[in-house]
Structures are given as C-alpha cells and as structure tokens.
Amino acid sequence: MPRYKPLPMKSRYEAAEAERFCQQYGAYGRDLAMRVYTSRLLGSDPALVLHGGGNTSVKATAHDLYGDSVEVLCVKGSGWDLASIEPAGFPACRLAPLRRACQLERMTDEEMVAELRRQLMDPASPNPSVEALLHAYLPAKFVDHTHADAVLAVVDQADAEQRCHSIFGDDVLFVPYVMPGFVLARRVAQLWDGFKSARRREPTAMILDKHGIFSWGETAQESYERMIALVTRAEQALPAAAAPSDGPTELDDERRSVALAFRGALARATERGWIAHWRSAPKMAHFTRRADLAKVSQQGCATPDHVIRTKRSPLILGDRQPDEALASYAKSYDEYVERCARERHVTVKKLDSLPRVVLVRDLGVLCLGKSKSDAMIVGDIYEHTVEIIEAASALGEYRPVGELDLFDVEYWSLEQAKLALKKQAAGALEGKVALVTGAASGIGLATSRALLAAGAHVVVTDRDERVLDAVSEWPQEKYPDRFVARVCDVTKERDCRAAVAAACDAFGGLDVLVSNAGTAPSGLLHEASGDTALRRSLEENLLSHQQMARAAAQAMIAQGCGGVLLFNASKSAFNPGAEFGPYAIPKAAVVALMRQYAIDLGAHGIRANAINADRVRTKLFDEGVLEARARARGLSPSEYFRANLLSRETTAEHVAEAFVFLASAEATTGCVITVDGGNPAAFPR
Ligand code: ZN
16 A cells, blocks of 8 residues: 655744734734734644644733733633634733642632633633643743644554653653643643753753643744644654545445434434534545554544544444444443543533444544534544544554543533533524525525524525525624535426535535425416416426425435425415416415325425415516516505505515424424415415
8 A cells, every 4th residue: 555644844934924913913012913923823734733722822011900010921712713813812811820820739620710710911801721820830931732633643652751752852841641721730830840950951842641732932933933843753753654545535325325314313312403524535434444443443532622522432333223323322422421420439411422423434434513513623623533543553553541531521611611612502493404495586595594593504506606606795604614505406307406415415414495496477378378388387386396395305204304395385376366377376286295295204204384475575576577466466566565464565584484483393294374464365275
C-alpha cells in the first residue's frame, strides 16, 4: 500500500497582516489586537484547533473606574471560537488573585467559576475559559493552547513521556494526565517549581499527556511560531501513514438507506428527530476496514474535550440491524456510566445513551446529531480522530486517556455548560427534515421560512434557478446548516427522486413533504385550447404531486418513523370557478390523492393532509390571471382578495402557518384545512 505524509505545518504569520489587525482593533490596544490575530491563525487550522477547542490569552494592563492601572489576564471566553474570535471574546480578569488561586490546596468547580467571575473587569463578560487559572499561572505574556493532531498522535501512547522527551527535548515540561481546570493549574504549578530547581531555567513549552500542548512567548509571534515549530517536530516524528486508495465519495443508495434506517431507529428510540450525515472520504472508508477496528476504535477520544461531542466510543454496525445495534450500544453506555460513577463515588444525571459516530464497513462513518451543525462537528472531530488513530498506530499503539478520566470530563458540569451555550431555541419541528416544492416565491417560500422558524431542517426546491439566489440571502447565523436549495422540476420523475435523495444526503432522511408547486391554467373544456390546457395541467397539478409524494413515501417507509405528506390543494377543489376547469379538476383530484395516501399509508404511521387556500397574492395571479378571476366573480381586484367572511386578505404566511401546524399535528390525517378568510361555497364537503 502506498504511504503518505501530510504537508508539514508552516507558520502563517505575516507582519503586514498583523499590522492590519493592530489598525483594525487599535481601540483595544496592541496586545489584544495581536492576541486576536494569532488566535485566529491557530483557530483556522483544523490540524491545530477544532470547533471551540484550544484557548489563548494575553497578560496586559487595564484601567479600572478610578483610573488605577491593573494587571489583567485576557483569556478566551466560553462560547467563542478561536477561528472567528474578536476582542470581546477575551474577557479581562485581575491577574494577581488568579495567580494566588493556583496555590490553594483545593477548590471546587463552582468556587473556581465564581472566583473567575468575581475577578472580571467587566461583569457582563462571558465566562473565562476553564483553563484561565493555568494561563494566569504561566509567566509569559502570550500563551497558546491547542490539541494539535500530530501532538495527540505522540501523547496518545503508553510511553508518551519518553517519546516527548526525545521529540521535544529537555526544555519542554511534560505534564502527566490530570483533569483540566483547577487541578491541572495546581499540578503545573508544582511541576514548574520542580523543573526550575532541577534545571535552573524555566520550560519553553508544555506537553499535556493525552490532551495537548501549550506554548508561550513575550510576543504573539514568538508564542505562535513556537507552537508551529513544536507541532512540526511531532509531525516529523510520525511515520508515514498508509494512504487510502481513491474511491467514490459521492453518496450512493446504499449509504442513503443506512442513514434512513438509523434515523428511523433513533426516532423510534427517542421520539424526536435526528440528523444523520455521512463522512465517506476514502480515508474514512479505509479506516472501517482496519483488521483491528474493534480494538482501536473503542480506546477512547483523542483528547478529553471531544467526549462531549462524539461520546467515548463509536458504534460498529457489523451485520446488525440499527435497532439492535443501538440497543446494545445503549446497554454498554449505561454500564460504563454506572461503573465509573461507582468508582468515583458520585451520582450523575445520565446523558442520553446513544452514539454520535457509527462505523460502517466499506461505507465510512455516519455522524449523528440533534441538528446538522452538531452532526457536522461530530464529523469534523471524527475525521481528525481517524487521522490521529492512524498516525498513532503507525508510531506505536493508540492509547488515549482512559475511561474513568473521560467520564470525569463527560460528566463535568463545566463541559456540559459549553453545549448549553450553543443550544438553539427548540421548536416543534426540531430535528425533523422537510422538503418544499415551488419554494422560490409565494406560499412555498413562506412555508420554507415558517418550517425553519419551527426548528425543521429544510430542502428548498423550485424549478426556477432563482430559488438558489433567494435562499442564499437567508441568514445562515439564524439557521446554521439547516437548509439546502435544489433545482427541481416536479414534472420530471428523476428530479423528484433527486430532491428526496438530496434530503437524505444533506440530513439523512425526510419527515415532511410540502408538495406545493403548481400552475394556474384556465380555459373552456369544450374548446381545443381548454382541452390542451387540462391535459397539461393534469401533469403539472396532479401527476407531479403524485410522483413527488411517491418518492417521499418510499423514503418515509424505509425510515419507519412516520412522516407526513402535505399538499397544496385549492378552494377550486371544492368550489370551481368559471372557465377555470383546467385548474380545478386536477386540484379536486389532489384532494382525492391526499385521501388515498392517508388510507394507504396510515399503517406506516405516515399522515397525509391538504390545505385549501384561496386568493393568496402569489405569482399564480400574474399575467392577467388576477384580473380574469376577479372579473369571473364580478369583483374588482382589490375586492377579490377581501371577499370572504372575515373581509380580510389571506397571505402566504397564513397558509405557511397551517402547513406547519399539519406537519406537527400527530393525530391528524386525511384532513383539509381551509385558509381563505371564510368562504361558505368552498367549505369542504
Ligand atoms: Zn485543552
């Protein structure tokens, strides 16, 4: 098998760029501006820092309310990511009390957090990093901490200490594993004194066994470049790992069906929606074929921080069905919690017993999360875990932090607090996946937005390519990773299948179809033009719904956790208008189609419902249709929209509300909801 080595790490420090940061953040002082610059350099390299991992600090002088100058530690605040950190992400704490705290015999987590908050210069700041005491203790001005892959491959070994001495030399302090937080700060304080008295100098960096690396310096550049130099030494010490052969990375039907089956099994086990996301690059598929997979993959996380994202170990699917595999994973997870809690003499509130990482031989790694962003973080972390395991195994034997120590971190309140910070507001459709057709405008657009607001992940489709433009303007921060846009012409069966496949590829499956796309042709049926319009409309306004519903139903049945097919019928289904036969006839049939699906799919727990909306200003009324429909009812266009019992205009948002309701109304099927301001002639009967 060919061997490969990743490109060696290089310093990306540029004096001109540093100067630009000093200009931009001049108001915060040069120290903090430089702190932001090199923190971002570290944070934007995933081989050094992943998703909120790592932390940095600078010691500076601040002024209090009375104008007195105070020595402070500006350290990364909880909830900030080094890749995008701003000056506000470095809360300033009075330095002297933090240094004193490192000399205390003991301190609880709660006492530590309280003391850090008490010493904040600005009480409105975010919580300082749990490593703030350690940053305070280290004498250098700038301090950087990462969980670099190459360093982890070296420290996740049984004989890490010897290896570190030979790789990093005698100027580096090796710290045997202890829990992060106060205990680590205290331990470093003791080891530091020992190092100094034995060697008559101070260490230049610090390697934390099974955890990561600290570098420091009097300037941001010195600390950063020392980090890069040390990580490069670790990289050079690693033998070339086996290079995976090339293989398809596109998702195929086999991977889609595994994702559907897992989503279904998880939904049945937890009664909530989950997102499943594949990582199937050649290196991931290659990893699943390791002869020792059952051993290496179950050793634990590469660095303790990862446990809150990936759990201690992945599930290996093997020949089992997902339900069976999940049940046995849950059993062994529960046993692990019980065993560790007993050993540590603690009682804990057990977290969920479900895996986040599933290894499927030949196919790759299926990542699970309560949202797409969670599943993506799991995927990113596990991709690096795979590289670390491969490198560590090539070097010696992968032996990361043990079960009990991981348990301490997994059930550490300060770690769980990190997740709580990121938690999004829960909606009725959290974890559910919806697909909307005809979403470029009008009801489809409003419904897509309403589904997102209710917490769903949404595949937004339209035959109009402008759907992609419109959607790209939606706020990513508000709906991170929760929507994708696809061009889909519902009159083409291939497009309908591709749209459902897109839902599986992006989110792992499908729970809600909003079959909305349609046209509004008119004409007299006894005339040739009306006959032609009817035939075309049957394709566009009936058979398109059928082929979209059929593709969606097949995915929902494969998932086995219910789902709902929602159709945009029209009041024309109940109250046809003059010269509007080509529209009304297929719409009446859509209601029949919905009822048939409700009957045929009830046994699968799949519901089917329709909306009977009327006179909503959408592009269906363009090109003279509005004037013609108003004339057919003997009304002016403005009277036309208000001619209902409530004398109010019905908007696309009103229809969207009803779709969201039907998407979550678990006991409602075969139902038509009217959204038209009230029209006795169109009451469903
Ligand atoms: Zn760390």
